[in-house]
Amino acid sequence: MKRSLLWLITACLGSLSFAACTQQPGTFILSGDDDGDGEGAGTGTGGSGSGTTGSGSPTSGGGSNAQAMFESQVFPAIATDCGSCHATGDMGAPVFLASSPSASYTAITGYSPTLIAVPENSNLILHGVHTGPALTPTQEGVVSAWLQAEADERGLAGGGGDDPTPTGKTLDQALDEFANCMDLTEWEENMANLPRADTANAGECSGCHTSGDGGAFLSLNTQETFDMNKQFPYIKRLVTGTVNSNGAFADLLPSNRFINKGLEAQSCDPQTQNCHPVYNLPPGIKTGIETVVNNTLERWHNNQCP
Numbered sequence: 001m002k003r004s005l006l007w008l009i010t011a012c013l014g015s016l017s018f019a020a021c022t023q024q025p026g027t028f029i030l031s032g033d034d035d036g037d038g039e040g041a042g043t044g045t046g047g048s049g050s051g052t053t054g055s056g057s058p059t060s061g062g063g064s065n066a067q068a069m070f071e072s073q074v075f076p077a078i079a080t081d082c083g084s085c086h087a088t089g090d091m092g093a094p095v096f097l098a099s100s101p102s103a104s105y106t107a108i109t110g111y112s113p114t115l116i117a118v119p120e121n122s123n124l125i126l127h128g129v130h131t132g133p134a135l136t137p138t139q140e141g142v143v144s145a146w147l148q149a150e151a152d153e154r155g156l157a158g159g160g161g162d163d164p165t166p167t168g169k170t171l172d173q174a175l176d177e178f179a180n181c182m183d184l185t186e187w188e189e190n191m192a193n194l195p196r197a198d199t200a201n202a203g204e205c206s207g208c209h210t211s212g213d214g215g216a217f218l219s220l221n222t223q224e225t226f227d228m229n230k231q232f233p234y235i236k237r238l239v240t241g242t243v244n245s246n247g248a249f250a251d252l253l254p255s256n257r258f259i260n261k262g263l264e265a266q267s268c269d270p271q272t273q274n275c276h277p278v279y280n281l282p283p284g285i286k287t288g289i290e291t292v293v294n295n296t297l298e299r300w301h302n303n304q305c306p
């Protein structure tokens with residue numbers, strides 16, 4: 001029996017002006033064998049790839065079930081939406097995909113800092129809208145099932161191996177804790193001016209980011225901006241997470257997105273791509289961001305959060 005999934009892809013790319021952002025419906029058909037055994041995503045054997053079939057244990061040398069899952073399900077699901085930047089480096093994106101399923105598997109499993117961890121610990125799931133789109137719910141389901149299979153197979157924290165490591169705190173939880181540790185007064189004193197910061201030729205941040213477009217929320221309402229930056233995905237513009245070698249959550253670090261965004265090389269072609277306006281934040285605003293992030297991290301590290 002054949003099964004097909006219809007995905008609506010939301011795209012908001014191709015123009016600097018958010019007024020021009022549109023919802024572009026795109027149709028992708030994923031077919032696979034469906035034997036109706038209800039095992040859900042992740043056990044399919046259809047499609048291309050290295051062809052591990054059935055429910056055998058990981059094969060040595062010639063790939064694994066998780067690898068086969070990536071190549072037959074994950075790659076086709078994200079190649080178009082994510083590969084446009086993450087296979088090419090366009091827009092300054094880090095490269096963790098490639099043009100073929102197997103080269104992409106090599107790239108994504110070799111990427112540092114690693115994305116291979118249970119979904120609750122992986123930045124692949126926990127990045128959301130940024131320069132690129134968020135994963136759609138369907139894509140997120142496919143990617144999550146694969147990450148869980150990798151964790152199982154590699155015996156990572158949260159994986160269901162013979163000797164599962166205790167999961168401990170997750171990146172997901174750490175982001176919530178960081179949010180609860182953010183302080184409105186501290187934000188007002190240090191970051192109230194950020195939305196009004198100027199770019200070289202395209203006006204103030206708030207002119208484009210007043211509703212959170214591009215995953216950056218900077219409106220002229222300080223309380224609202226504070227509240228939104230406590231939430232995912234906006235909080236990722238302040239901090240990001242790392243995992244250690246067994247896939248357990250390791251730490252939160254400043255992501256410096258508000259500072260670095262304006263400084264990054266603008267090597268893209270403005271005719272065809274969405275290039276961000278250049279800016280260099282005034283020292284006071286830069287220090288303000290660092291103060292908010294570092295003080296919050298310090299409270300969080302010292303268990304001094306409310």
Ligand code: HEC
Nearest residue numbers: 081082085091092093094123124127130131132133134135
């Ligand atoms: C238009 C280009 C573009 C597209 C399309 C795009 N991204 Fe990105 N992505 C970037 C850029 C630029 C960065 C670096 C800045 C940042 O961290 O957000 C990035 C960073 C990331 C990171 C952070 C990597 C790390 O080391 O923590 C993840 C994860 C990510 N993208 C996932 C995705 C996924 C998943 C998709 C598809 C749903 C996608 N991206 C589509 C441009 C893009």
Ligand code: HEC
Nearest residue numbers: 130131197198202203204205208214216257258261276279
């Ligand atoms: C003319 C409109 C415009 C202005 C003005 C603007 N931005 Fe953006 N910004 C965008 C667009 C479009 C995106 C999504 C595409 C991209 O990342 O380039 C974005 C994305 C971002 C991101 C998230 C993506 C990443 O790489 O982390 C950050 C952070 C950001 N902007 C910061 C700022 C800051 C800070 C200012 C003010 C100093 C500013 N922007 C001014 C249009 C604008």
